[in-house]
Amino acid sequence: MVMTDGYRFDAGFVFSHLGELGNGLLRTLAISAIGMAGALVVGVSLGALCALRVPVVRQLTRAYVEVFRNTPLLVQIFFLYFALPDAGVKLSAFTVGWLSLVLWGGAYNVENFRAGFEAVQPGYVEASRALGFPVLAAFRRVVLPLGWRIALPSVTNTQVSVFKNSSFMIAISYPELTETAINIVSVRFRVFEMFIAIGVVYLALVWLTSMGARSVERRFAIPGGL
Amino acid sequence: MRARLGGLLAVVALVAAACGGSNGGSGDSGGSGTPVDVGTPLPANVKSKGRLAVGVKCDYPPFGYIDEGGKNAGFEIAIARKFASYAFGKESAVQLTCVTGANRVPFLTTNRIDLILATMNYTPERAQTIDFTTPYFSSGVKLLVPKDSPVASFADLAGKQVVTTNGSTASIWLSQCMKDVKQVPFGQTSEALTALKHDRGAAFAQDDTLLVDLAAKNTDLKVVGDSKAPSPWGMGVRKGDKAMLTWVDAALAKMQGEDFLWTEFQRAVKDKEVQAQFQQFLPRPGNALKYPTGSTIKC
Numbered sequence: 001m002v003m004t005d006g007y008r009f010d011a012g013f014v015f016s017h018l019g020e021l022g023n024g025l026l027r028t029l030a031i032s033a034i035g036m037a038g039a040l041v042v043g044v045s046l047g048a049l050c051a052l053r054v055p056v057v058r059q060l061t062r063a064y065v066e067v068f069r070n071t072p073l074l075v076q077i078f079f080l081y082f083a084l085p086d087a088g089v090k091l092s093a094f095t096v097g098w099l100s101l102v103l104w105g106g107a108y109n110v111e112n113f114r115a116g117f118e119a120v121q122p123g124y125v126e127a128s129r130a131l132g133f134p135v136l137a138a139f140r141r142v143v144l145p146l147g148w149r150i151a152l153p154s155v156t157n158t159q160v161s162v163f164k165n166s167s168f169m170i171a172i173s174y175p176e177l178t179e180t181a182i183n184i185v186s187v188r189f190r191v192f193e194m195f196i197a198i199g200v201v202y203l204a205l206v207w208l209t210s211m212g213a214r215s216v217e218r219r220f221a222i223p224g225g226l
Numbered sequence: 227m228r229a230r231l232g233g234l235l236a237v238v239a240l241v242a243a244a245c246g247g248s249n250g251g252s253g254d255s256g257g258s259g260t261p262v263d264v265g266t267p268l269p270a271n272v273k274s275k276g277r278l279a280v281g282v283k284c285d286y287p288p289f290g291y292i293d294e295g296g297k298n299a300g301f302e303i304a305i306a307r308k309f310a311s312y313a314f315g316k317e318s319a320v321q322l323t324c325v326t327g328a329n330r331v332p333f334l335t336t337n338r339i340d341l342i343l344a345t346m347n348y349t350p351e352r353a354q355t356i357d358f359t360t361p362y363f364s365s366g367v368k369l370l371v372p373k374d375s376p377v378a379s380f381a382d383l384a385g386k387q388v389v390t391t392n393g394s395t396a397s398i399w400l401s402q403c404m405k406d407v408k409q410v411p412f413g414q415t416s417e418a419l420t421a422l423k424h425d426r427g428a429a430f431a432q433d434d435t436l437l438v439d440l441a442a443k444n445t446d447l448k449v450v451g452d453s454k455a456p457s458p459w460g461m462g463v464r465k466g467d468k469a470m471l472t473w474v475d476a477a478l479a480k481m482q483g484e485d486f487l488w489t490e491f492q493r494a495v496k497d498k499e500v501q502a503q504f505q506q507f508l509p510r511p512g513n514a515l516k517y518p519t520g521s522t523i524k525c
Contacts, residue, residue, distance in 0.1 A: 082417070085424040093410075093426075173410045173421070183411060186393030187401065 024180030035101025043109020051117035068107035081172040093174035105162035116151025156213035259315040264476040269469040280306040281339040284324035288494040301494035342462035358460035361515035364507035366453030367396040369429040389427035396431035399455040403525035482509040
């Protein structure tokens, strides 16, 4: 095990830590799943309220988006974990983990969905209004079904980022996959094997996510385009 | 206020030491201009330069730091100046370079400094790149806890969450010796400290030297526990530089014989209680330190 010269690759090293890494992966999946789902809900709902130009809500949403898009995610995580307790709000690392992902991904998704909804040709909305649809029904039956299809590629981007950004939780010592791997590395110094292993895991999961998104895109594509 | 006074006293002490003779004692320690024979010749390359280049810490009080007057100060700085007085007869014949944990070994291997004297503990990995002198100090792992904490020893941590920093000796020791402790490891000391203050762990396990300083600055915290995972500190010389290693070891032995290290430690650390905690970890007449054999941590 003691090395006097060049680095010797030791694939068995990763296998000897599979248990810990598996637990880390489960935590990564847990906060990512909540984070992605939450970011989607926040994005669709606030994006819709923005596209519908609901007063006050629209300005507040704008402010939320600007704050979370224009500050580093790491700063947001630090704020939630290290600064809030001074204001009497102590969140666990797990809560900060999924909440920061929801807030960060939500801000991007608001913009993704707003852009998608606003890209729906005004003629469709005017036509539906002329046919007697109330504003909300016109949105729900015309703008939403068309808009989410337009927004899908950029939403996929954001969702993938939310998943990968779960690795930022190393900053608050939440033992997800990356934190687990770096902890093992800091004691055992097998840098190469460990980072290749977790890199492959992230790559595979993101690739699957992207594949899934693309098949959704194809499945719901409107023949002849929008 | 107390820290400022302490700093002032340290400055006064240094000035007094630099002026020479005033701390008396063995007589050969001042700045009289006469080199002291330590029993082995000073390496030729150092002798020809006329000064000793030493890499020291500038951010690690009380070992090596910059005092309020902007000068290097601390326990290790005093040792560096003592080397200069042995080598050249004057304590000022030393060139101090600020180094960090990450760059101190490269500084030595690229000949920018002749000696690392910068809170470096012995590891077998480091010993493959540089040569270690005999140890001159030894730190251990202790616990930092809130003043009102019921935790008084390592045994009290069983089943609890403990704040650590990634890859630290404390973290390694806990993961090997107290498997029922759940660690919450952070990248930086400041983050770990904040986490402790927010009660995210029952204690912050770390090197006692660092904790003593943190406790001095944070009066709501205290250091507890008997010292675990002792790790002796050594100075570093270039691999294979026998002449330098021999000279530094001889000079250190002389300092040990004069009880210089204990005297200077007391000068750097004012707190009597802290002095008493570390007394056994300083080489004194009749108390030599040894490096552990093998690389495994003993529980």
